Amino acid sequence: MWLLLLLLIAYLLGSIPTSIIAGKLLRGIDIRDFGSHNPGATNTFRVLGKKIGVGVGLIDIGKGFLAVVLLPSLIPADSWTTLELRRILAGFAAVAGHVWTVFAGFKGGKGVGAAFGVFLGLAPLPSLFAAAVWSALTFGTGYVSLGSVIAALALPAAVIAEGIWCHNLSAPVAFLAGIVGLLVVVRHKSNISRLLRGEENRFGRRGKP
Numbered sequence: 001m002w003l004l005l006l007l008l009i010a011y012l013l014g015s016i017p018t019s020i021i022a023g024k025l026l027r028g029i030d031i032r033d034f035g036s037h038n039p040g041a042t043n044t045f046r047v048l049g050k051k052i053g054v055g056v057g058l059i060d061i062g063k064g065f066l067a068v069v070l071l072p073s074l075i076p077a078d079s080w081t082t083l084e085l086r087r088i089l090a091g092f093a094a095v096a097g098h099v100w101t102v103f104a105g106f107k108g109g110k111g112v113g114a115a116f117g118v119f120l121g122l123a124p125l126p127s128l129f130a131a132a133v134w135s136a137l138t139f140g141t142g143y144v145s146l147g148s149v150i151a152a153l154a155l156p157a158a159v160i161a162e163g164i165w166c167h168n169l170s171a172p173v174a175f176l177a178g179i180v181g182l183l184v185v186v187r188h189k190s191n192i193s194r195l196l197r198g199e200e201n202r203f204g205r206r207g208k209p
Contacts, residue, residue, distance in 0.1 A: 010067040010090040014097025019044040040109035064117025067094035091118035110187040126158035142202035145191035152184035
């Protein structure tokens with residue numbers, strides 16, 4: 001019973017539509033009507049500007065981080081669960097909430113920010129490595145989607161590599177990294193198609209209302 005409550009709260013936390021709330025409260029617009037129409041930090045950056053976009057991104061990261069670091073400690077544990085299992089399931093629930101938010105018709109962001117927050121709590125060094133990959137590709141090429149996709153693929157590899165190197169490989173965490181990485185790649189399917197056609201928008205191009 002307690003595990004179900006944990007998953008529900010983690011899902012609802014991840015479901016908070018940060019970019020939609022920011023657009024309506026700060027500019028009186030629906031972010032989904034402008035730019036790429038995606039309710040995520042990148043589109044918020046393009047449409048509402050750097051400060052709001054960065055703020056939305058940080059909050060999205062915070063949602064994932066709190067889901068694995070704080071919630072499992074606040075909610076009582078069922079006797080058959082371990083802390084690691086509770087953190088992993090809560091992390092997945094938060095990412096799922098971000099991607100399929102109940103507050104916006106189950107159509108949310110692409111999961112990158114929330115996923116980074118989750119693994120910042122579960123596997124700090126691999127997540128920072130993935131962030132470095134994202135930064136290098138995003139700012140080196142100008143394509144956020146390219147950085148996101150490659151970072152999503154790099155994350156499980158980094159989790160496995162660290163686990164082998166440090167002799168503390170957690171198969172469940174590595175499995176979650178693979179599932180979340182695959183989800184992020186699938187969510188970028190349209191971006192990948194545009195990249196292949198040379199039609200993807202570069203980072204920094206604004207689409208103001």
